[in-house]
Amino acid sequence: MTDLILTYSVHLVLVLLLQIRVQADSSLDNSVKQLLSTSRYNKDRKPDSFSYVNVQVDIYDMAKTEAKNAEFTLELYLRMWWKDARLQYSNYSSLGNVSKLEIPEVNTAQIWQPDLYFLTDRKPEIHDRSIANRIIYIYRNGSIVYSERTSLTLRSSLDLTFYPYDQQMCLVELQSFAYTNDSLILNWHDSNPVKISGAKMAEYLISVGEYGHGDKPPLEQIGIYSTLRASIMLKRTGHAHFYQLYGPSFAVVFVSWLALFLDEKKVSPRLTVHTGCVIALTTQWIGIYFLLPAVSYIRAIDIWMITHLLLVVFAFLANILSLMARRDDRKNEIDKRKDSGGCEENFLKH
Structure with missing residues (x-):
């Protein structure tokens, strides 16, 4: 009888905990929906009249190289940091103990995002299986962290003078498509913004060259765009x-x-x-x-x-x-034999 009561009590506690968890998740989902409601948040408008976006590139694999077409395909994580004061949730009682909100890919389209693109990319591609590999984190003060897994195909101006002991440089350039530097500035994140995490190939040694930022006007009549630049060095081993x-x-x-x-x-x-x-x-x-x-x-x-x-x-x-x-x-030897043979005949005749 005691065992039965104990078992029933454990089951009851588990059901209560599960119900509390479901209610908490439901309250959290409702708070997120309210936070991203179109009545209070417009995803098509920039957070402020002037914004800063920090960028980090983490290269984890070099998928393939095509020396014939001077193309190199990199697998990487693209991460961005910016602040959107409209997404602060410190005044939401239901989110009082939540330090950050995790927004899955299905809801990322409801949030304003910097329209960055790679100028040197020939075949842009975001990795996806059933859904795209991207996620967004929102912090209490409105700070946002964006991360996605993508492929980048770069074209290099090959210098094959010392092939097969050559070294190639692939230029990576990021830029906003629509926002000029009057409204959006790009910066590299921290002191190590371009990382190489385990990217290896038998033929090349991969390293990060110089990186920096500047302004580039693709269309001068429209404006000047903030641009980030980094170089990826590929040294052929030759072994x-x-x-x-x-x-x-x-x-x-x-x-x-x-x-x-x-x-x-x-x-x-x-x-x-x-x-x-x-x-x-x-x-x-x-x-x-x-x-x-x-x-x-x-x-x-x-x-x-x-x-x-x-x-x-x-x-x-x-x-x-x-x-x-x-x-x-052989010809000289034959001629000598003929000459010696002729001398013998003349001697015999005399």
């Missing part, structure tokens, strides 16, 4: 190219010169080896050109391939010269 490029090309040159030590009588195998080496290097060079964009200057890899191709051609010419010299020696 993979040692096995895929340097090793094979060196082996081809070695084989081409090794063929010179074949028997001089085996003319056809020697020519076949040298011809095959020239074709192998040429094919490898063409493959490199398919991977890289066309440029008007000489790259380090071009000097490497030209040097090795010339070494193979020199080996081929050395083979030809040795065969010609051997043919001349």
Whole structure:
């Protein structure tokens, strides 16, 4: 009987706690709805006549690189901080113990947001599964934190002079689309506004270069826009190219010169080896050109391939010269035999 009473009491307490929790959540939802009600809050109007927005970019992955198109795709978190005094809730009794409100993605459209965009982004994309990956936090004093997960495809002005030991710079620029610097100013957040959190690739070492802010007038007749700039440095390691490029090309040159030590009588195998080496290097060079964009200057890899191709051609010419010299020696030997044979006949006649 005691166990039954105890079990009933526990169930009753759990039901009461659940009911209190449901009532609290319901009260919280009603307060949020009242806070964001269109009768008191206009999401299409800026909070103040002049606003500051702090921005942070956290890069967590480098999805892919396309050297042919000079494109690099980054996965990142974009975070923004601003203040909207209209969303203060310190006078709401139902929210007295709540330090911040979490606004899910389905309700973020009810809140005014800075219309930032990346000037250097070629394929803007917000990550979404069933809903987009974004969230907003509202604090008691009206401070707002916005966070979203997005992809950024940057185009770099590639300098392949020292390829495959080159270093590229990708410029990241953020700007408001509609608000000039008379009404909205962008600033980087804290002293470390651009972070790289675990973004790694086998071919590149990723680091943050210089960052700052300034003004950029895309349309001078409209106004000047506050702009944030940061550079992402991509340093190619070149280790993979040692096995895929340097090793094979060196082996081809070695084989081409090794063929010179074949028997001089085996003319056809020697020519076949040298011809095959020239074709192998040429094919490898063409493959490199398919991977890289066309440029008007000489790259380090071009000097490497030209040097090795010339070494193979020199080996081929050395083979030809040795065969010609051997043919001349045979001809001279035959002529000497003929001359010695003629002298013997004349001696016999006398």
